[in-house]
Amino acid sequence: MGIPAHREAELLAQVPTGLLIDGEWRDAAGGATFDVEDPSTGKVLLSIADASTEDGALAMDAAAAAQESWARTAPRERGEILRRAFELVTERAEDFALLMTLEMGKPLAESRGEVTYGAEFLRWFSEEAVRVSGRYSTSPDGKSRLLVTKKPVGPCLLITPWNFPLAMATRKIAPAVAAGCTMVLKPAKLTPLTSQLFAAVMMEAGLPAGVLNVVSTTLAGDVTGPILKDPRLRKVSFTGSTAVGQGLIRDAAHNVLRTSMELGGNAPFLVFADAHLDKAVDGAMAAKLRNMGEACTAANRFIVQDTVADEFAERFAARVGAMTTGRGTEDETKVGPLIDAKSRDKVHSLVTDALDGGARALVGGAPEEGPGYFYQPTVLKDVAPDARILKEEIFGPVAPIVTFSTEDEAVALANNTEFGLVSYVFTSDLNRGLRIGEKLESGMLGLNAGVVSNAAAPFGGVKQSGLGREGGAEGIEEYLYTQYTGIADPYAG
Numbered sequence: 001m002g003i004p005a006h007r008e009a010e011l012l013a014q015v016p017t018g019l020l021i022d023g024e025w026r027d028a029a030g031g032a033t034f035d036v037e038d039p040s041t042g043k044v045l046l047s048i049a050d051a052s053t054e055d056g057a058l059a060m061d062a063a064a065a066a067q068e069s070w071a072r073t074a075p076r077e078r079g080e081i082l083r084r085a086f087e088l089v090t091e092r093a094e095d096f097a098l099l100m101t102l103e104m105g106k107p108l109a110e111s112r113g114e115v116t117y118g119a120e121f122l123r124w125f126s127e128e129a130v131r132v133s134g135r136y137s138t139s140p141d142g143k144s145r146l147l148v149t150k151k152p153v154g155p156c157l158l159i160t161p162w163n164f165p166l167a168m169a170t171r172k173i174a175p176a177v178a179a180g181c182t183m184v185l186k187p188a189k190l191t192p193l194t195s196q197l198f199a200a201v202m203m204e205a206g207l208p209a210g211v212l213n214v215v216s217t218t219l220a221g222d223v224t225g226p227i228l229k230d231p232r233l234r235k236v237s238f239t240g241s242t243a244v245g246q247g248l249i250r251d252a253a254h255n256v257l258r259t260s261m262e263l264g265g266n267a268p269f270l271v272f273a274d275a276h277l278d279k280a281v282d283g284a285m286a287a288k289l290r291n292m293g294e295a296c297t298a299a300n301r302f303i304v305q306d307t308v309a310d311e312f313a314e315r316f317a318a319r320v321g322a323m324t325t326g327r328g329t330e331d332e333t334k335v336g337p338l339i340d341a342k343s344r345d346k347v348h349s350l351v352t353d354a355l356d357g358g359a360r361a362l363v364g365g366a367p368e369e370g371p372g373y374f375y376q377p378t379v380l381k382d383v384a385p386d387a388r389i390l391k392e393e394i395f396g397p398v399a400p401i402v403t404f405s406t407e408d409e410a411v412a413l414a415n416n417t418e419f420g421l422v423s424y425v426f427t428s429d430l431n432r433g434l435r436i437g438e439k440l441e442s443g444m445l446g447l448n449a450g451v452v453s454n455a456a457a458p459f460g461g462v463k464q465s466g467l468g469r470e471g472g473a474e475g476i477e478e479y480l481y482t483q484y485t486g487i488a489d490p491y492a493g
């Protein structure tokens with residue numbers, strides 16, 4: 001049993017195929033289009049408009065024109081739009097889930113989880129919209145008053161990746177809407193359909209024309225480059241690879257833009273001998289196999305105390321080996337395809353390098369026959385310290401295990417990376433967990449937890465994993481700037 005073909009066709013027919021500019025769905029200049037594929041079959045799902053530099057400029061014009069009036073709307077009104085969008089996405093949860101599974105490949109159950117998570121940003125920021133405040137105080141010498149207020153930063157460029165097509169969009173759009181910013185969204189070319197449908201929902205929820213403009217394109221740099229140089233742009237928020245993020249930070253220097261960067265990860269997953277091993281394995285399954293391992297928060301290195309390493313590896317490998325790969329629309333599928341052939345080949349080159357260096361595959365270790373870009377869920381033991389797989393982001397269902405003997409050694413191994421997004425620590429000793437947490441260089445920590453993402457929490461990294469935070473009370477601050485007004489002493493006459 002799976003999803004009937006006619007249901008897929010009916011859903012795809014509802015996805016807008018144009019560019020959203022100034023409240024209208026338009027063809028690209030010159031009529032260019034591009035195909036979006038299903039990574040589990042390689043077949044084309046839909047062709048949509050392919051934005052050019054000229055279309056990007058029109059989107060920027062629309063965002064700039066709408067900014068002043070949008071910033072003046074009542075916070076409650078902006079909150080109500082987000083709340084309606086939350087209701088609409090929730091009503092259409094099955095549509096969004098199926099669309100993500102079709103264009104990205106993840107199993108339907110995981111897509112449903114992403115709809116819940118992604119929609120939560122709409123609800124959270126609908127509540128935050130009315131909580132922006134400032135302060136009024138007396139200067140230390142008593143001779144003046146200090147008024148501090150928050151204002152929307154202005155038009156934003158939002159660039160999203162393919163791995164969480166809905167949540168990465170709502171995590172940026174919802175705080176921007178709440179703060180009173182207008183925006184140009186450039187979704188990933190591999191998974192633009194979810195953003196296209198979500199933009200239609202935002203319009204249905206009452207978002208005024210020009211506030212959200214969507215330019216799906218195969219020409220990322222050609223479209224975003226001139227927008228970044230436009231003096232009317234005030235901010236760029238990016239989620240994606242560190243290499244592309246570094247280039248955008250360089251480009252953002254031109255107009256000294258505010259930047260939010262959610263970049264790559266290389267998460268360590270520490271298991272101490274005193275950990276509850278079944279819970280550690282449950283956590284490892286979630287931290288590794290969720291989204292086929294294609295998550296910036298995916299555990300990239302399993303660092304396990306030597307006295308329990310064999311037992312942990314055996315139990316983990318048994319669970320991983322039982323995971324069924326397949327098309328995400330099939331009921332029995334637990335692990336979908338990787339996003340494309342390039343990603344699958346990269347995963348395999350990391351595994352091959354580790355095996356050549358002396359690692360053993362307890363399960364998996366190879367790509368699967370096509371069609372689609374499937375890779376066997378894999379656990380590697382005895383991985384050499386200099387293996388590439390311990391240094392690079394795997395972005396696939398592969399778990400390399402290394403061992404440690406002392407707490408200091410565990411921390412040194414965990415911090416031995418230029419990334420710092422999230423770390424996971426499994427121990428039954430809470431003091432140890434907190435102590436290790438203080439020593440780990442990462443923006444987030446999962447303590448006996450394999451998943452940390454939560455709309456109410458500040459998501460983000462340190463080191464080369466990024467700048468800024470998304471979600472939580474911090475999320476809206478990224479779209480606000482502080483204005484201070486110095487007021488003369490009201491008693492001075």
Ligand code: NAP
Nearest residue numbers: 160161162187188189220221240241244262263264265296
């Ligand atoms: P990517 O190649 O960096 O692409 C991300 C986005 O940037 C896409 O929309 C892409 O467009 C666009 N892009 C690429 N080159 C560009 C350029 N020169 N100028 C402007 N935009 C450009 O990353 P990805 O492969 O889609 O996503 C995987 C990466 O995202 C991983 O490293 C993962 O860790 C990271 N990620 C981080 C977080 C986080 O919150 N920290 C969350 C999710 C993912 P195209 O689609 O046209 O290439």
